Amino acid sequence: MAMTGVLRPGIVQLRVLDMEAALKHYADHVGLDVVSRGEDGRVYLKAWDEFDRHSVVLREADHAGMDLFAFKVDSEASLDRFEKRIEDFGLAVDHVPAGQQPGVGRRLGVVIASGHRIELYHAIEPAEEHPEIHNPYIWRQAPHGMGAIRMDHGLLYGPNIEQVLAFFTGALDFQLTEKVDTPDGLLGIWMSCSNKAHDIAFVKHAEPGKFHHLAFYLEDWNAVGHAADLMIRHDVPIDIGPTRHGITRGQTIYFFDPSGNRNEVFAGSYHFYPDEPVRCWDHTEIGRGIFYYQKVLNDRFLTVVT
Numbered sequence: 095m096a097m098t099g100v101l102r103p104g105i106v107q108l109r110v111l112d113m114e115a116a117l118k119h120y121a122d123h124v125g126l127d128v129v130s131r132g133e134d135g136r137v138y139l140k141a142w143d144e145f146d147r148h149s150v151v152l153r154e155a156d157h158a159g160m161d162l163f164a165f166k167v168d169s170e171a172s173l174d175r176f177e178k179r180i181e182d183f184g185l186a187v188d189h190v191p192a193g194q195q196p197g198v199g200r201r202l203g204v205v206i207a208s209g210h211r212i213e214l215y216h217a218i219e220p221a222e223e224h225p226e227i228h229n230p231y232i233w234r235q236a237p238h239g240m241g242a243i244r245m246d247h248g249l250l251y252g253p254n255i256e257q258v259l260a261f262f263t264g265a266l267d268f269q270l271t272e273k274v275d276t277p278d279g280l281l282g283i284w285m286s287c288s289n290k291a292h293d294i295a296f297v298k299h300a301e302p303g304k305f306h307h308l309a310f311y312l313e314d315w316n317a318v319g320h321a322a323d324l325m326i327r328h329d330v331p332i333d334i335g336p337t338r339h340g341i342t343r344g345q346t347i348y349f350f351d352p353s354g355n356r357n358e359v360f361a362g363s364y365h366f367y368p369d370e371p372v373r374c375w376d377h378t379e380i381g382r383g384i385f386y387y388q389k390v391l392n393d394r395f396l397t398v399v400t
């Protein structure tokens with residue numbers, strides 16, 4: 095499948111309350127590598143199978159949550175094209191100059207109807223320790239911690255889900271892969287810009303701009319089990335799992351970083367092709383949709399966000 099335009103989730107910037115505790119979590123436990131520390135205190139990290147300089151940015155702040163979720167696009171020309179399409183859609187675009195994050199070119203920013211800041215960029219330096227490309231070994235160094243392969247997707251909570259769907263599909267060429275309907279409209283949407291079952295998802299929530307989780311991809315169900323073992327050994331608070339999602343079919347654990355931001359390790363799932371129909375869930379089946387084995391939501395799924 096040819097992928098053009100928006101390629102994938104590229105960079106997420108999270109707020110953490112205590113940087114050293116956060117690094118112990120994301121580097122030692124999740125298994126990301128620290129790439130650099132900025133003079134402003136931000137720390138840049140990447141997963142072992144990512145080619146670009148960094149994918150996760152941590153910023154120390156007095157409240158947890160997400161500053162921005164940025165997608166990489168395939169060219170500078172696409173960046174210009176999407177700027178016009180976002181403005182034609184009726185939203186204002188702002189510009190972040192090259193170098194605001196080390197090694198990253200100019201970025202476009204837009205605050206969408208759910209209250210989240212979404213960004214697009216094209217240019218980013220390659221990682222010094224990128225995966226090998228000449229007679230490659232499967233990795234340079236054995237993955238550590240939970241062995242996160244890549245930053246995979248996010249789930250965000252906010253109002254105006256119908257407008258969010260219209261924006262991603264109408265202005266950025268995402269496709270809706272799965273949705274949960276209620277008699278009052280959409281409760282949740284899962285959208286793909288690629289061959290994945292989702293690259294970003296939203297659940298309807300009264301308060302704008304809330305963060306539900308950031309997911310890291312793992313190799314398989316055994317890796318999810320190993321991650322669970324590490325969480326118990328290191329007292330990482332588990333929200334739920336190991337279990338499976340009905341929606342996306344991913345094998346999963348939800349857990350929390352020391353600041354209360356929810357993380358997920360995620361494996362499996364299906365490949366999505368653009369000719370596939372939308373998978374539709376009735377709200378009465380959402381328990382099985384979210385937590386396939388338990389068949390009921392825990393209270394935290396709809397209430398605990400940062």
Ligand SMILES: [Fe+2]
Nearest residue numbers: 247249309358
């Ligand atoms: Fe997820």
